[in-house]
Amino acid sequence: MRIAICIKPVPDLSTAYVSKSRVELVEQGKEVANPADENAVELALSLRQEGDELIAFTVGADTAADALRRALAMGVERAHLVDDPVAQGGDGLADANVLAAAIKHAGPFDLVVCGARSVVHDAGQVAGRLAEALGMAHATRVTSATVNGGKVTIERAGSLGAAELPLPAVLAVEPGCNTPRLPNAMAVMKAARKPLEHVTVSDLGLAAEEVGEAGAAVRLRLMQLPES
C-alpha cells in the first residue's frame, strides 16, 4: 500500500497566549504538527505492512519543516513540503487544491489520512475536499481502521458509526483516538538530517488563482475576543 499523510503545521498552544490588546495569538515557539494529524500518522503506521510506503505532505512555510519532521521521526519514509510562498495563506479550498495536486504528483495512493480537525479551527474540511479532488471515498471522525483486500473497514466517533469503504479512500482521523508513538532520540536525529522534498506550485501545474491567498474563497475579516 502507498499511504499519504497530510500534516498541518499549527501554533503550539501549550506555549502560545492571547494578546488581549492586539486580539491575536502570540506564538512563543515553533509550529508543531496538528495533534489529530499525529493520530493520523499513528493510524497509518499501524496499518503499514512490509513493502508499504508512507509519505507525509505539508503546505507551509519553512517554519513548518519541524512539524513535518515529526512524521519522519515517527517512521514515515518521506516528506514533501509545499513551501512555495504563492501557496501560503490559503483557505480550505486553496489548500485542498494544493494538497490534492501534491498527492497526485507523488501518487497513486491507496489511502490518504489526515486529522479530522485542527486546533486552529476545531472544524475540519480538508478530508472531504481531498476525497472529491482525488476521486476517492472518504470518512471523517475515524477512530480505527483495518484494510482487507480492496476495502477499509472503519469505526467512527459520533453518530455515523462503522462503515466499509472501497480503496482508495481518505480517512480523517479523530483526535485522541490512539496514542501517537514517541520517537526516540536517534529517530529524531535521523529525521532532522533527512532531506525534505520541496515542491513548488509550478511543479504541480497549478495556476496562481487556485492556490494561496489568491485561491482562497473564505477570508478572515476580523478577530475578536470571546464573549464571556
Add this chain to the structure above:
Amino acid sequence: MSEDLSAQDLMAAFGISLEEEAADEYRGVMVVAESGDGGISPASLGALGFGREIADAFGARLVALLAGGDEVLAGALIRRGADVALLADAPAQYDPTTWAEALTSAIQSHKPEVVLLGGSDIARDLAPRVAQRLLTGLIAGAREIRPEADERIVVGIVPLFEGRLWGEFACPEKRPQMIYLAEGAGRIAAEDASRQGEIERL
C-alpha cells in the same frame, strides 16, 4: 480600432468581473435538513432558524432541502420558517454519495447564495465534499452567523485555537457561500402553524 474588444475587456472596462456576474445569478438561502426519530433534527432546526434570519435580511426565499419524500416532515420545515421544502430523491438515512449528488443538484438548479448546514456529523461529512465539487468556500464550525445585507454575505463567527479567539469569516465572491455550524449552534424558531409554503421535488 484594429483590435476587437473581448467580452472580458468590456466587463473589465465597466468594473464587472466574471465572478461578480456569476454571483448575481445566485439568490436565496438553502438549509440542508436532516431527520431522525420521526422529526427534523434539532441541529437542522437550529440552522433553519439562522437561515430564516439570513433570508429576511436579504429579502430572499428560504429553501429547506430534505432527503426522502416525507411530506409530513416537509410541513414541519415550513412551519419552522422554510418558504419551500425541497424533497430530494435520496434515502432519508444519510448516504454520502446520493446526498452529495442531491445537494449538488439542488444547488445547481436553485442557485442559493447561501447554503447552511447544522452542527452535525453528517454536515461535517457532506459539506466539504460538495464545497470542493463546486469549488466554493466553506466556513466550518460557526457558532453564530451575521448577515450583511448590503454585501449579501454572511459572516460566520468561528471559535479558533480551542476557543481562545473568535474569527469572523466570510466568503465574499464565490457562490454559494457554504457554512456548517458548530455543534449546538443555531436558533430554533417556534412552530407557526399558519405559515404557508410550497413543497417541491428535486
